[in-house]
Amino acid sequence: MISPQRRALVAKEFRQVLRSRGAVLSATLLPVLLILIIPLAEILGMRGSSTPLNLPVGTPLPPGLEGLTGNPSQFFVQVMLPLFITLGGLIVPSISATYTVVAERESRSLELLIALPVRLQDILLAKLVAMLALATIVVVPLFAVDAVVLLALGTASPGYVGLLFVVLVAAVTCSIGIALLLALLARDFRTANNLNGAMSGPLILLTLAVLVVVPGEARLLALTAVLAAAGIGAYVVGLRWLTFERYLA
Amino acid sequence: MTRVVPNGLAAREPALALAGVSKRYRNKALALDDVTWSIELGARVCLLGPNGAGKTTCIRLFEGALQPTTGHVELLGTAVGSPKYLAARRRTGIVPQGPGMYADVTVGEYLGLALRLYGRGDLSRVVAVFDLGQHRDKMLAQLSGGYQRRVVLAAALLGEPDLLLLDEPTVGLDPVATHDVHAFLKEAMEGRTTLLCTHNLAEAEALCDEVVILREGKVLIHAPLADMRQRAGPQLLLAARQGVEPLLAALRKRGQSASVAGEDDAVLVPLEDAPSQAPNLLRALLAEGLDIYRCEPSRATLEDLFLDLVRSKQ
Numbered sequence: 001m002i003s004p005q006r007r008a009l010v011a012k013e014f015r016q017v018l019r020s021r022g023a024v025l026s027a028t029l030l031p032v033l034l035i036l037i038i039p040l041a042e043i044l045g046m047r048g049s050s051t052p053l054n055l056p057v058g059t060p061l062p063p064g065l066e067g068l069t070g071n072p073s074q075f076f077v078q079v080m081l082p083l084f085i086t087l088g089g090l091i092v093p094s095i096s097a098t099y100t101v102v103a104e105r106e107s108r109s110l111e112l113l114i115a116l117p118v119r120l121q122d123i124l125l126a127k128l129v130a131m132l133a134l135a136t137i138v139v140v141p142l143f144a145v146d147a148v149v150l151l152a153l154g155t156a157s158p159g160y161v162g163l164l165f166v167v168l169v170a171a172v173t174c175s176i177g178i179a180l181l182l183a184l185l186a187r188d189f190r191t192a193n194n195l196n197g198a199m200s201g202p203l204i205l206l207t208l209a210v211l212v213v214v215p216g217e218a219r220l221l222a223l224t225a226v227l228a229a230a231g232i233g234a235y236v237v238g239l240r241w242l243t244f245e246r247y248l249a
Numbered sequence: 250m251t252r253v254v255p256n257g258l259a260a261r262e263p264a265l266a267l268a269g270v271s272k273r274y275r276n277k278a279l280a281l282d283d284v285t286w287s288i289e290l291g292a293r294v295c296l297l298g299p300n301g302a303g304k305t306t307c308i309r310l311f312e313g314a315l316q317p318t319t320g321h322v323e324l325l326g327t328a329v330g331s332p333k334y335l336a337a338r339r340r341t342g343i344v345p346q347g348p349g350m351y352a353d354v355t356v357g358e359y360l361g362l363a364l365r366l367y368g369r370g371d372l373s374r375v376v377a378v379f380d381l382g383q384h385r386d387k388m389l390a391q392l393s394g395g396y397q398r399r400v401v402l403a404a405a406l407l408g409e410p411d412l413l414l415l416d417e418p419t420v421g422l423d424p425v426a427t428h429d430v431h432a433f434l435k436e437a438m439e440g441r442t443t444l445l446c447t448h449n450l451a452e453a454e455a456l457c458d459e460v461v462i463l464r465e466g467k468v469l470i471h472a473p474l475a476d477m478r479q480r481a482g483p484q485l486l487l488a489a490r491q492g493v494e495p496l497l498a499a500l501r502k503r504g505q506s507a508s509v510a511g512e513d514d515a516v517l518v519p520l521e522d523a524p525s526q527a528p529n530l531l532r533a534l535l536a537e538g539l540d541i542y543r544c545e546p547s548r549a550t551l552e553d554l555f556l557d558l559v560r561s562k563q
Contacts, residue, residue, distance in 0.1 A: 008365035012354065019353040108349030112359070112389075114314055115345045116366045116404065117338035244314045249275070 009118065009126035010133075016100055017130050023099035027092045028138055035088035035142040039081050040149060046073040047153060064212040064219060077156055079211050082167055082223060085143065086207045089171025090178075092135040094196050097179030100127055102192040105183075110248065120244045124183065128176050135172045143168055163220040170227035174203070177234030184238055184246055203230055262326055263287035264412050264442040265311055270320030272306050272466075280306040282466040283320070288459070290411075293438055295453035295474075296446040297555055298463035304446045305346055307463075308416045311444070312343055325412060339367055342405030344398075346416035346446075350389040356400055357385035360407065367408030375403040379433065395426030402430065406437055413443040419452060431455065450552040460551070464559055477554050485523050485530070488515040488543035499537050505530070510553075515543060517553075 002010075017023055061069065069075065104110045113123060143165060150156040156164075178199045186192035206226055214222040266287035272280045281303045288294045296304045309315040310322045313329050322329040327337040351359070360381075364370050376382055379399040384392060389400060398418065405413065418434065419427045434445075434456060447453050453460065460477065462469040470477075489496045493509055496516050500507040507516045520526045523546040531544050549557075 005366050005368070008362050012358065012362050015358070016351075016353045104351075107352070109351045109354075109389075111345045111348035112351065112401065112404075114312065115343040115348070115401070116363050117335060117341070117408075118366055119335060243316065245275075245316065248314055 005118070006122055006126060009122055010129045013100060013126045013130035014133055017096050017134050020099045020103075023096050024134075027095045027134060030091050030095075031088040031138050031142055034084045034091070035139060036145055039076075039084055039146055042076050042080070043073070043149060043153065043155060046076060047155075062212045063215040064210075066215065073155060077150070077160075078219065081146075082164060082220060083207060083211055085146075085164055085168050086171045086223065086227065087204065088139055088142070089135070089168045090175045090200055090203065092138050093131040093172060093175040093179045094182065094200065096131045096134050097127070097182050098186075098189065098192040098196065100130065101179070101183040102186050102189055105186075105247075106188050114244065114248070120242065120247060124180065124242070124247075127183065128180065131176055131179055132172065135175070139168060139172065160220075163224075166224050167220055167227070170224045170231070174227040174231030174234070175200075177231035177238065178203075180238035180242075181234050184241055187249070199234075203227075206230075262290055263323065264290045264292070264325055265444060266321075266323040267307065267310065267317075268321040268323075270310065270317045270322060272303070272310065272315060273318045280466055281310075281317075284463075284466065284468055285320075286461055286468050286471050287323075288442065288444060288461075290442050291440075292459055293441075293443045293457045294445070294459040294461055295457035296444055296461050296463065297448075297450070297453060298469075299559060301465070302463040303466045304463055305416055308343075308346075308414055308444070308446055311341075311414055312345075313338065339408060340410055341412045341414060342408065342410035344401050344405050344413070344415045344418045347420055348401065350392070350397055352388055352390040354389055355386050356381055356389060356392070359389060359400065360385075360404055363404040363407050370407040370409060372407065375407050379403040393426075394422055395429060398422060398426065398430055399433070402433055402437070411442060413438065413441050413445075415443065415445045415447075417447055418445070419447075419449060450550070450555055454551040462555065462558060469558055474551065477551070478548060482519055482549075483521070483523055484547045484549060485518045485520050485527050486510060486515050486543065486545050486547040487518060487531075487534070487541060489534070490540035490542060496534070496539060499534055499539055503530075503533065517547065517549075520546075 064079065065075070104113075114120075147161045147165070150161055151158060178196075181199065182192055182195055186195050207223060210223045210226055211219060264287075267281075267284050268287075270281055270284045274280060280301075284303070284307075296307060298304050306315065310317060310329065311324050313324075313334060316330065324334065325337040325340055327333045354362075360372055360376065364372050376385065379402065381396070381399060381403060384396060384400075389397065392400065402418070415434070419430050422430060431452065438445075438456060443457070445453065445457055454474065457474065459471070459473050461471045487496060487507075493514065493516055497507055497509070500516065500518060505518055507518045509515075510517045518530070520530075527544065527546070531541060534541055
């Protein structure tokens with residue numbers, strides 16, 4: 001059960017995130033583009049299309065793409081859609097972390113918070129919960145629209161849509177782990193943005209690699225495993241290094 | 250190190266204690282060097298020292314924001330970082346040194362958060378005491394410096410703490426705001442153990458009973474202010490139209506020790522019994538042709554004692 005103290009901290013953090021127009025706009029617009037507009041435009045545009053991808057004969061393909069080149073709609077749903085959903089899930093918490101954690105460090109208002117009887121773990125937990133709440137509010141409705149369209153058109157099975165949702169949850173969880181590291185390492189917006197790119201870049205490449213290398217049903221399970229491992233790794237490193245001294249530095 | 254514990258306090262529980270504490274930062278700077286001192290419950294102690302002496306490091310150790318490199322830190326009888334530490338923190342009000350202010354948290358929200366974290370307190374009372382009623386819906390960053398400090402003080406006092414840790418509570422404030430904060434502090438410190446970290450020696454003298462002086466991470470002295478004043482002894486303050494140097498030369502010729510006073514245009518002469526010794530000394534100086542226009546008995550201020558102590562140990 002969450003103590004009243006923790007609830008008060010979470011409420012503070014969530015209020016601050018919602019008051020930050022930059023955070024809300026950035027954390028909303030990009031996922032809208034990545035999870036909603038691009039996928040729906042592609043899915044609806046390719047409906048009924050049976051034109052195969054225009055690849056030279058004999059082009060070697062990685063295992064994950066074999067058998068998909070003849071069906072552009074399935075290629076999008078099985079390779080590109082998981083990529084867009086992963087990107088959407090990764091973006092929201094890292095953007096809100098930049099605004100809530102780094103802004104507090106940069107303005108030194110964190111000193112006001114630690115003057116009160118509070119533990120560092122509770123401060124960070126509240127921030128992470130606020131990020132998770134914002135991510136849930138933003139990405140879950142967007143994903144729900146995708147899911148309804150995919151199921152209505154019969155482009156994907158309910159099981160596959162469920163797996164896509166698991167990928168989204170793993171991406172959000174992973175991004176919150178990265179946000180924890182960001183909170184420890186970045187002291188200003190510029191550093192936060194650079195570090196965000198440095199941490200998310202390899203992860204995006206890894207996501208792409210998994211999608212094109214792993215074939216069939218295992219593709220999304222492998223992607224979930226990679227995102228979960230990256231997230232857990234970030235949590236372990238973050239919690240091992242977490243001290244007030246580092247956080248306040 | 251001179252350590253004088255006020256009579257009758259030795260047997261009491263220490264409210265704050267540092268035992269063999271050293272603190273080396275990650276940049277290798279040594280902020281505290283094997284420091285041991287404690288203050289008793291009910292004491293109002295001022296922590297003094299030049300910049301970089303280790304004052305804020307001490308406050309941050311008690312606050313739990315730093316961990317000592319070596320040694321042991323206790324707050325209200327509880328080891329900092331132990332499972333019971335949070336309960337001790339709930340009995341402690343802290344005013345940090347010039348904190349940044351939230352641009353997206355209102356006064357009411359911050360005080361509400363403090364109330365929830367302390368788990369007790371009378372919000373409407375502190376709002377009334379600190380005259381914050383009309384500012385409750387303003388963002389903290391929109392307040393003037395004086396009102397920002399009031400909010401921080403209000404939050405620190407909200408939980409009716411047994412102990413106050415004040416890190417330069419008036420730094421950066423204009424004289425009017427400083428006066429207001431002093432008035433609040435005087436009332437708040439009544440009956441509460443207080444550690445006041447300040448550069449303002451007049452503030453320390455007005456608000457505290459004991460002093461701990463740090464320099465380069467070591468304790469130079471820990472003593473009651475009354476003892477320090479007594480140790481300084483009575484003095485005679487003299488000023489001559491000819492200036493300080495001729496006056497000092499005339500005094501030295503008579504075998505009388507003297508030093509330049511803090512205000513620079515006068516000298517301080519230590520005298521055991523000013524009423525009986527001063528007339529003779531004054532007559533002799535006038536006879537030597539010095540135009541003495543000021544001659545008055547004086548007690549060393551904390552500033553005199555502090556400067557004397559810090560300079561003499563360098």
